[in-house]
Amino acid sequence: MFGNLKAQPADKILQLIGQFRADPRSDKIDLGVGVYKDATGLTPVMRAVKAAERRLWETETTKTYTGLAGEPEFNAAIAALVLGGTITPDRVSSVATPGGTGACRQAFELIRLASPHATVWVSDPTWPNHLSILNYLGMNVRTYRYFDAETRGVDFAAMMADLSLIRSGDVVLLHGCCHNPTGANLTLPEWQAVADLLERTGAVPLIDLAYQGFGDGLEADAAGLRLIAGRLPEVLIAASCSKNFGIYRERTGALIGLSEPARREVTQGTLAFLNRQNFSFPPDHGARLVTMILNDDALRADWQAELEEVRQGMLSLREHLARELRDLSGSDRFGFIAQHRGMFSRLGASAEQVERLKAEHGIYMVGDSRMNIAGLNATTVPILARAILAVGI
Numbered sequence: 340m341f342g343n344l345k346a347q348p349a350d351k352i353l354q355l356i357g358q359f360r361a362d363p364r365s366d367k368i369d370l371g372v373g374v375y376k377d378a379t380g381l382t383p384v385m386r387a388v389k390a391a392e393r394r395l396w397e398t399e400t401t402k403t404y405t406g407l408a409g410e411p412e413f414n415a416a417i418a419a420l421v422l423g424g425t426i427t428p429d430r431v432s433s434v435a436t437p438g439g440t441g442a443c444r445q446a447f448e449l450i451r452l453a454s455p456h457a458t459v460w461v462s463d464p465t466w467p468n469h470l471s472i473l474n475y476l477g478m479n480v481r482t483y484r485y486f487d488a489e490t491r492g493v494d495f496a497a498m499m500a501d502l503s504l505i506r507s508g509d510v511v512l513l514h515g516c517c518h519n520p521t522g523a524n525l526t527l528p529e530w531q532a533v534a535d536l537l538e539r540t541g542a543v544p545l546i547d548l549a550y551q552g553f554g555d556g557l558e559a560d561a562a563g564l565r566l567i568a569g570r571l572p573e574v575l576i577a578a579s580c581s582k583n584f585g586i587y588r589e590r591t592g593a594l595i596g597l598s599e600p601a602r603r604e605v606t607q608g609t610l611a612f613l614n615r616q617n618f619s620f621p622p623d624h625g626a627r628l629v630t631m632i633l634n635d636d637a638l639r640a641d642w643q644a645e646l647e648e649v650r651q652g653m654l655s656l657r658e659h660l661a662r663e664l665r666d667l668s669g670s671d672r673f674g675f676i677a678q679h680r681g682m683f684s685r686l687g688a689s690a691e692q693v694e695r696l697k698a699e700h701g702i703y704m705v706g707d708s709r710m711n712i713a714g715l716n717a718t719t720v721p722i723l724a725r726a727i728l729a730v731g732i
């Protein structure tokens with residue numbers, strides 16, 4: 340049997356971690372995988388997470404199984420964080436999942452179960468693992484144009500032109516905020532236009548919300564999603580706690596389904612069924628920490644304050660890099676870096692230029708020229724700026 344296995348393609352993002360570690364240069368810079376790092380290069384455990392862990396250790400009395408959907412308190416807390424109380428509970432189904440990837444996977448499984456022939460439309464480009472999982476599951480996938488290579492903003496006209504082909508029952512995957520890999524995001528009027536189109540066509544939105552709080556703030560980052568949720572009868576949301584709670588390895592996320600109230604019970608049951616088929620019970624530790632933080636005023640205030648520091652830090656780095664590039668190049672062509680939001684910006688460099696950044700300057704970014712802004716600090720910003728110009732970007 341094992342003789343039938345073929346080598347699988349390595350994940351381009353995760354591959355970079357190994358390459359970076361193996362590079363002996365002491366001045367190398369890691370702008371690869373989407374993990375927040377502080378100015379010293381550490382991915383810290385957030386203060387509120389530490390405090391919740393201490394409290395949990397002291398008060399937890401059992402490690403028996405949780406429910407197939409996870410703990411109801413977690414599902415309620417995460418739905419409130421994402422939806423902001425805009426949706427009545429009789430429309431909301433939710434299960435805990437192993438991270439945001441687990442939520443995406445379960446969403447795709449639900450789509451396949453409900454509408455095996457549906458086409459899932461993803462932005463070009465999108466997070467490569469969206470495509471990888473969709474292809475692995477054998478689903479119909481089409482792409483819609485998204486990124487304007489010239490301006491490095493959203494090519495909204497092209498996006499809407501491509502999405503004009505969607506049909507009732509198709510699914511449109513949208514990034515709730517902080518688009519991965521580009522950093523270019525829809526404005527609220529653009530979300531409105533997408534909602535109009537979805538409403539007109541009967542297509543179903545699937546919103547991947549992996550970076551809430553990393554862009555314009557916790558509420559602003561969910562504004563487009565909430566607009567869609569308020570208008571469309573059926574919505575899928577894959578939410579991740581990996582980044583905004585900094586609990587990457589705890590695998591904490593949720594798949595939320597919004598339906599008409601009459602369909603809620605079956606939807607909720609199906610989500611739990613799908614958990615059972617894939618892994619039975621979702622991981623609990625991270626979900627419990629998130630629940631404790633969101634439901635405790637002091638912990639929540641401290642978490643929000645630290646998340647805001649993280650967000651502001653990334654914004655300052657963006658502004659610093661754009662300024663440095665303007666001063667060195669004498670042009671405004673890198674202004675998009677300050678306009679983008681979240682952890683990533685797509686530079687718009689060629690694969691050769693990205694390779695030269697790595698080989699000649701020890702700067703690692705994903706091959707499509709996605710850079711993780713959080714991998715920078717005040718010292719490395721000017722180094723990166725000089726390297727960007729040196730390789731002719």
Ligand code: LMR
Pocket residue numbers: 352353371372373374466468519
């Ligand atoms: C990323 O895009 O770098 C992160 O979401 C990590 C991952 O799993 O790819």
